[in-house]
Amino acid sequence: MKKAFLVLLGILVCLSLGLTACSKPEPNNEEITGETSEPPKMKLVAVGEATFAPFEYMDITTNKPTGFDVDLIKAIGEASGFDVEYKNIDWNSLIPALQNKEADLIVSGMTVTDERALEVTFSDPYFTSGQAWAVPKNSPIKQLSDLSGKSIAVQINTTADYAAQTLHEKFTGENQKGINIKRLKNAADVFNELKTGAVDAIICDLPVIQEYLKNNPEDEILIPEPAFTVEYYGIAMRKADKEIHDLVNKGLAKIKADGTYDEIYEKYFGKQP
Ligand code: ARG
Secondary structure (H helix, E strand, O other): OHHHHHHHHHHHHHHHHHHHHHHOOOOOHHHHHOOOOOOOOEEEEEEEOOEEOOOEEEEOOOOEEEOHHHHHHHHHHHHHOEEEEEEEOOHHHHHHHHHOOOOOEEOOOOEOOHHHHOOOEEOOOOEEEOEEEEEEOOOOOOOHHHHOOOEEEEEOOOHHHHHHHHHHHHHHHOOOOOOEEEEEOOHHHHHHHHHOOOOOEEEEEHHHHHHHHHHOHHHOEEOOOOOOOOEEEOOEEOOOOHHHHHHHHHHHHHHHHOOHHHHHHHHHHOOOO
C-alpha cells in the first residue's frame, strides 16, 4: 500500500514537472538580444504555365520555372514586402487554382479580358503584347486572308484561340472556307505542331513567337505580318483579396519608377527602343 502510494506520488511529481516545462515560455530572440525581431513576411504562391518563353519557361539546369514573369513578381514582392513561390501548372488550371486557394497570383502572360475580369481582378497592366501568326518559310500563305481553309494550332482558351475563332467566323460569314483550329494544351505543343508540319500556321503572342524563332533558327519559321491585336498582360488575383491588389499595384508602380522593371525587361528583351 505504502509502495503504491509512493509510485503514485512519483507519477504526479513527474507530470507536474512535465507540465511546468511545457507551459514555461521559451526565451525568444528579443529577450536574448534585446532587439525586436522582424515579423515574418507573408508568402504568396504565384502560378503560370511555363512553356511560354520568355515570360515563363522551365530552366533545364535547375528544373525550376524562370522568365520575365517570375522575375517580375519576385521584384514586386520585394518592393511590397512579401515572399513569392512560383509554380508551373496547366493553363486551364490557373483560374481554378486561384479560386480554390492553391495559388494567390496568376502571372502567366495572361491578357486582361472582360470575360476573365468577371472571375478575377487584374493588376494594372505590366506588358503590351498582341497576337501574331507564323508559318514555315516556304509557305504559300502570305497574309491573314490566306488562312481561309487552312489548319491553325493555338493554345486552348487563350486569346490566340479566340482570335482564331473570330477569324473563322469572319471567313465563313463571307462565304469563304473556315479554319480548322487545333486547340492544344500548352504553348510548346503549338510550336511543335508547326515544326512537324501537322498544321499550316499557328497563332500566338508575338513576343513568344519571336523568342521561339531566336532559340530555334533551324526551324525556318516566319512571322509574315505585325501583330493583329493589341493586348495587355495583367496579374490575376482573387476578387476578395483587396489587400493583395494594393500590394501588387503599389509594388509594380515602385519597380517601374526605380528602374527594376527596366532591368528585368532588358534581361529578356534587350534595350528598350
Ligand atoms: N496572352 C494569352 C492569353 O492570355 C496567352 C497566354 C498564355 N500563357 C502561357 N503561359 N501559356 O490568353
